Amino acid sequence: MNRTVKLALGVCLLSACSGAQVKSLPAWYTTANADNPQYPRQRWLTALGLSTLSAEDADQRAMANVSAAISAQLQSETSSFQRYSSRTGQTAESVTNRVSVRSSFDRADLIRIVERQHQKEAFYSFAALDRVLADRELAAAANADLTSFTASAESALKADGAQNTGVFATAANQAGKQRARLDADFIVRRAVALRPAADEEAYVALRNELLSLVERHRARRVIGVVLRSAGHGHLRDFTVNAVKRLGLRPDSSTCDKRDKAELTDATELEVEPEESCAEGSLGERCELVVHLVASACAGGTAGAGTVTMVSGIHPSDRDKARRLAWQRVTPQLVEAAVRDALKNAIQLGE
DSSP states (O other), X not given: OOHHHHHHHHHHHHHHHHOSOXXXXXXXXXXXXXXBTTBOTTTEEEEEEEESSOHHHHHHHHHHHHHHHHHHHHHHHHHHHHHHHHHSTTOOHHHHHHOOOOOOOOOGGGEEEEEEEEETTEEEEEEEEEHHHHHHHHHHHHHHHHHHHHHHHHHHHHHHHTTOHHHHHHHHHXXXXXXXXXXXXXXXXXXXXXXXXXXXXXXHHHHHHXXXXXXXXXXXXXXXXXXXXXXXXXXXXXXXXXXXXXXXXEEOOOGGGSOGGGGGGEEEEEEEEEEEEEEETTEEEEXXXXXXXXXXXXXXXXEEEEEEEEEEEESSOHHHHHHHHHHTOOHHHHHHHHHHHHHTTSOOOO
């Protein structure tokens, strides 16, 4: 038997031992950026999953890869949305600089496995997300927030025209609760559908008009810090500095001392420390609570905050126990209480 015949027989034997020839995989399983003609990328977002464990593991990997592709797109879509929303309407630059968005895709239920392959010990899964259907589902999920935001924003605009600061603050606060979620929703829809949603333009125009009004109200606001008893020398300083850190202007006027024209943009912040000292089992003990109440001078809204009870103990000296208690009233505690009091009395913004 000559060498050529031996080689041919060898090939035949190897082919017989290994069974039928392995069918080649379609190009979209093996070649980057190759389109599956049944799922063109303009309509479908697709991804491959490969596993040596099981078909189910390949399914999970394919679906995870679709989600990962959307997540990777979110960063650029966030920047694009911010650029678009910054130049739409008359929003001040200082407002848009403070607007931040955190978005994520968590709708794995919109992804389905449309094709599977099994080759030797490898399992392949092909996952697809219908961009049009997914956008429709995301829009439906966000509809309640969008309806609520629109109603609150329009109420705030109407209240601003009527110079009703209390109603404006309440409505703007309510709209603000939906605004962050809606920004994120529209960004996710951009990443999924590869284009802005049909209702995005109207939303952004209303959103920016509201943010501009919030900024104008914020610039005009004044907070009258009123200390109802002497307390500790630093308490007023802590409170005033907390107001400033919130971007607001403090003074010391009560509402009844202001001109009528100032009332719509003024809030009175009443600060009242409450001390209680007595002799205890460990010596002199002083307990201290600071109550803060914020009231819009034009009426309609109010809020409260509290520096929760702190205590100071000294074996024999009550003044030292009192000073120890006051040392536990820190700027951070006062600022948190100031924020709590003001957030329900005025629109703090971002």
